[in-house]
Amino acid sequence: MTQSSRVFRYPTGVIPLHKEELVKPAKKKPSKYHNRKQLYDEIEFDSLAEIAYYKLLRIQKADFKYHQSFEICPAFKINGKAKRHRVYTPDFTIYEGNELIKAIDIKGMKTTADASLRMNLFEYKYNVPVMIARYDRKTQEFKEKLA
Numbered sequence: 001m002t003q004s005s006r007v008f009r010y011p012t013g014v015i016p017l018h019k020e021e022l023v024k025p026a027k028k029k030p031s032k033y034h035n036r037k038q039l040y041d042e043i044e045f046d047s048l049a050e051i052a053y054y055k056l057l058r059i060q061k062a063d064f065k066y067h068q069s070f071e072i073c074p075a076f077k078i079n080g081k082a083k084r085h086r087v088y089t090p091d092f093t094i095y096e097g098n099e100l101i102k103a104i105d106i107k108g109m110k111t112t113a114d115a116s117l118r119m120n121l122f123e124y125k126y127n128v129p130v131m132i133a134r135y136d137r138k139t140q141e142f143k144e145k146l147a
Contacts, residue, residue: 035108049135050091050106053142063095072121088118090130103130105147119147 035047043066045051057064073086090103103122105115111132119130130147 046091047106047108049108049133052135053092053104053106053133056142057092057094063097065093065095067091068093070122070126072118072125086118086121088122090122100126100128103128104133104144105130106133106135108134111147116147123147 038045038048038051040051040054043054045054054066067089069087069089071085072088075085076083091106092104093100094102094104103119105111105119111119122128123130131144132147133142133144135142
């Protein structure tokens with residue numbers, strides 16, 4: 001029996017003698033939507049589609065911000081229990097002058113119920129439309145529709 005394979009046998013199971021055998025490196029959890037973060041122009045984007053839309057906005061010389069957060073529900077207490085504030089962070093926000101004119105969310109798949117609710121609350125509170133942009137690989141264009 002080698003040193004590394006020595007173990008103690010307990011009624012509850014087998015425990016290795018060496019600490020290294022107890023600790024296993026943690027596996028990185030895959031993204032919920034199986035996308036990979038991408039770095040472009042020193043900005044970390046959530047997907048390649050977001051980079052493509054970013055390039056499109058740069059070509060159009062649009063006044064925009066990336067991942068700007070908006071509060072859609074303030075923090076409050078009910079029956080002594082504190083509830084956290086809620087935010088909506090669209091992928092891009094488009095401005096004309098200093099006025100916010102629309103928010104854009106890049107989606108690769110179906111919009112979740114949670115995302116849809118946040119978009120609706122944002123539209124209600126800020127009176128600004130949210131556009132969902134999806135990239136069509138065949139035409140290599142974005143198709144936008146209201147959320």
